[in-house]
Amino acid sequence: MCGIIGYTGKSDAEPVLVEGLRHLEYRGYDSAGIAVLNEDKIKIHKSTGRVDTLADICKNSPLRGCTGIGHTRWATHGRASAANSHPHTNSSKTIAVVHNGIIENHTELRQFLADNGYKFVSETDSEVIPHLLDYHIKSGGDFKESFLKTVRELKGSFAISAVCRDAGDKILSARKGSPIVIGEGEGEMFVSSDIYSISDKTDVIYVLGDNEVAEISRDCVEFSDFDGNKITKTPSEIKHNSYLEEAGGYDHYMLKEIHEQPRILKSLLSGEKTLSDIKNTPFLAERVKRTDKIYLLGCGTAYNAAMTGGIVMRYLCPVNVCAVMASEFAGGFYDVDDKTLVIAVTQSGETADTLSAMDFAAKRGAVTVAITNTQYSRADTESDFAFYTRCGREVSVASTKAYTAQLAVLYSFGVFLCNCLGGDVKRAEEVREALLKVTADVHLSLGLEEEMKTLAGHYAGCRDIYYIGRGSDFVTATEGALKMKEITYIHSEAYPMGELKHGPIALIDRDTPVIAVDCHPDLHIKTESNLREVVTRGADAVCFCPDGITHNGVRCIHLPETHWITAPFSSVVPLQLLAYYTSVAKGCDVDKPRNLAKSVTVE
Ligand code: G6P
Numbered sequence: 001m002c003g004i005i006g007y008t009g010k011s012d013a014e015p016v017l018v019e020g021l022r023h024l025e026y027r028g029y030d031s032a033g034i035a036v037l038n039e040d041k042i043k044i045h046k047s048t049g050r051v052d053t054l055a056d057i058c059k060n061s062p063l064r065g066c067t068g069i070g071h072t073r074w075a076t077h078g079r080a081s082a083a084n085s086h087p088h089t090n091s092s093k094t095i096a097v098v099h100n101g102i103i104e105n106h107t108e109l110r111q112f113l114a115d116n117g118y119k120f121v122s123e124t125d126s127e128v129i130p131h132l133l134d135y136h137i138k139s140g141g142d143f144k145e146s147f148l149k150t151v152r153e154l155k156g157s158f159a160i161s162a163v164c165r166d167a168g169d170k171i172l173s174a175r176k177g178s179p180i181v182i183g184e185g186e187g188e189m190f191v192s193s194d195i196y197s198i199s200d201k202t203d204v205i206y207v208l209g210d211n212e213v214a215e216i217s218r219d220c221v222e223f224s225d226f227d228g229n230k231i232t233k234t235p236s237e238i239k240h241n242s243y244l245e246e247a248g249g250y251d252h253y254m255l256k257e258i259h260e261q262p263r264i265l266k267s268l269l270s271g272e273k274t275l276s277d278i279k280n281t282p283f284l285a286e287r288v289k290r291t292d293k294i295y296l297l298g299c300g301t302a303y304n305a306a307m308t309g310g311i312v313m314r315y316l317c318p319v320n321v322c323a324v325m326a327s328e329f330a331g332g333f334y335d336v337d338d339k340t341l342v343i344a345v346t347q348s349g350e351t352a353d354t355l356s357a358m359d360f361a362a363k364r365g366a367v368t369v370a371i372t373n374t375q376y377s378r379a380d381t382e383s384d385f386a387f388y389t390r391c392g393r394e395v396s397v398a399s400t401k402a403y404t405a406q407l408a409v410l411y412s413f414g415v416f417l418c419n420c421l422g423g424d425v426k427r428a429e430e431v432r433e434a435l436l437k438v439t440a441d442v443h444l445s446l447g448l449e450e451e452m453k454t455l456a457g458h459y460a461g462c463r464d465i466y467y468i469g470r471g472s473d474f475v476t477a478t479e480g481a482l483k484m485k486e487i488t489y490i491h492s493e494a495y496p497m498g499e500l501k502h503g504p505i506a507l508i509d510r511d512t513p514v515i516a517v518d519c520h521p522d523l524h525i526k527t528e529s530n531l532r533e534v535v536t537r538g539a540d541a542v543c544f545c546p547d548g549i550t551h552n553g554v555r556c557i558h559l560p561e562t563h564w565i566t567a568p569f570s571s572v573v574p575l576q577l578l579a580y581y582t583s584v585a586k587g588c589d590v591d592k593p594r595n596l597a598k599s600v601t602v603e
Contacts, residue, residue: 349377
C-alpha cells in the first residue's frame with residue numbers, strides 16, 4: 001500500500017524513478033509523483049491515475065538530475081488528487097518527502113505548524129513531515145539532525161524518504177513499521193519499499209529495521225537509530241528477480257498466474273519438499289509439542305486459505321483449531337497463551353492487520369509461524385518460524401497462485417503437526433497421498449477454461465451472484481465470490497449451503513444466479529435438496545462437482561475426481577477463471593481493480 005522509490009547515482013534519476021514506480025504500482029495506483037534534485041531546485045511532477053500518466057508528463061517535460069524520490073499512492077487521508085499525491089514539500093520547495101503508512105499525531109502536528117505560520121496545501125497526514133523538517137532546519141539543525149528530530153516526533157507507522165536541496169546527493173530514509181530497503185550499486189544507490197522492484201538493478205540490499213534511519217549518498221550508506229547512534233549492518237544478497245517480468249503472452253498477469261499453478265504446486269508438493277523444509281526447521285517440533293490450540297490468521301484470500309488450512313488441521317490434529325480474520329484477532333476475543341500456536345498466512349508478509357495480530361499473539365507467549373511469499377518481510381523476520389510459498393512474484397492484485405501455494409504449505413504443515421501432536425497417523429497418510437495427485441487435478445481443472453469463458457458471458461450482466469457450499473466447499477465458494485467481486489464489481493456473496501434458507505434465500509429469484517461447489521461425497525444429497533430450494537425460486541444454478549454427479553435442473557460442471565480433503569486445490573481453479581473472464585467481458589481493469597491494493601499496510 002503506497003510505494004516509495006529513491007535513486008542517487010551517476011545517471012538521470014527520472015527514468016529510474018518512473019520505472020521503479022511501475023514496479024511498485026501494485027501497491028497503490030490512484031496517483032503518483034516524483035521529485036528530482038537539480039542543483040538549486042527540486043522539481044516535481046505529479047499526476048492522478050496510473051504511472052503511465054506520470055510517464056507521459058515526464059516525456060513532455062523531462063526532469064534532469066541524478067538524485068530523486070518517487071511515490072505511488074493508495075489514498076487514506078484525502079482523496080486521490082494531484083495536491084494529495086506525493087512528494088510533499090515545504091513552502092519554499094527546498095525539501096521533498098514521500099511517505100508510506102499513517103502519521104497518527106498529524107492533527108496535533110498540523111496545529112503546531114499552523115500556529116508557527118506553516119500553510120498546508122493538501123489534506124494528507126504526510127504533509128506535516130516536510131514542514132516539520134523545515135521547522136527544525138530553520139531552528140538551526142542540518143538536514144540529518146532535523147530529520148532525526150522529525151522522525152522522533154512522529155507517531156504511527158511509516159516509511160519515509162526525503163531529499164533536501166541543500167544536502168547534495170543525499171537521501172534520508174526512516175522506517176517504523178512500513179518496510180524499506182536500500183540497494184547498493186556501483187556508484188549508485190536505490191531505495192524502495194519493496195525488494196523485488198530493485199532486484200534487477202542490484203543484488204546487494206540492506207533491509208532497514210524498525211526505528212532505523214539510512215543516510216544514502218551515491219557512494220555510501222550509513223545507518224543509525226532515531227537518536228543518531230550508528231548501527232552496523234551486513235548486506236544481504238538477493239537473486240535477480242525482475243518484478244516486471246512480462247505477462248508471458250497472456251493478456252493479463254492474473255491469467256498467467258492462474259496457469260502457473262500446476263508448476264508451482266508440483267515444486268511445492270512433489271517429493272514433499274515443503275514438508276522436509278518444515279521438518280528440518282530446528283526446534284520447531286520441540287516448540288510446538290505443548291500446543292493445545294491453533295489459530296490460523298489471514299486477511300482476504302489469505303484468510304480463505306487459513307480457513308481451509310483450519311479444516312485440514314482439525315481433521316488431523318487432536319487440539320482446538322480455529323481460523324480467525326487477522327483484523328478480528330487482536331481485540332482480545334480469543335484465548336492466547338504459551339500453549340497457543342498462531343499460524344499467520346500472508347502473501348506479502350506486510351499486511352498490517354496480520355502483523356498486529358501476530359504481535360498480539362507473540363506478546364502473550366504464543367509460538368508464531370508465518371506462511372509467506374516474501375522473504376525478509378516483517379512476517380518473515382518477526383515470526384518464530386517462517387515457511388515460504390515460493391510461487392514467485394504475484395503481480396495481479398486478485399490473488400490466485402499465492403492462494404493454492406498457501407494451501408500446499410498449510411496441508412504439509414498440517415501433516416507435520418499431526419505427527420508432532422499425536423494426531424491420527426492414518427489420516428495423515430491419507431492426506432499425504434491425496435496431495436500427490438493435486439498437481440494433475442489442477443492441470444485438469446485448467447481444461448475448463450473455454451467453458452468458463454462462455455459461462456462468463458452469461459454472468460457479465462448480473463447484479464448479484466450467490467455462491468454456496470458446505471465445509472471446505474464453502475471456503476472455496478467464498479474464495480470464488482471474493483475473486484468475482486474484486487475484479488468484476490458484481491455483488492457476489494458466499495453462504496454455507498445449509499444457512500441459505502435461514503435468511504439469504506429471501507434474496508433469491510430468477511435474477512440471482514447461484515453457483516454451488518459440491519465435492520464432498522457425503523454431502524451430495526444435501527446439496528441436491530439445497531439446490532432444489534433455489535431452483536424452485538427461479539434461480540439459474542450451476543454446480544461444480546466431481547464427474548458422475550448430477551443435480552436435477554442444474555447445470556453440473558465436472559471437476560476431476562479427487563479426495564474431498566484436497567478438492568479445494570482443483571475446485572477453486574474454474575472459479576478463478578470464471579471471475580477472470582467475467583471481468584474481461586465487462587471490460588474491467590483485471591490486474592488493478594478499483595479501490596484495492598496488493599499489500600495493505602494500514603489497519
Ligand atoms: C489485500 C489484497 C488481497 C489479499 C489481502 C491479504 O486485501 O487485495 O488480495 O488477499 O490483502 O494480503 P496478504 O499479503 O497478507 O496475503
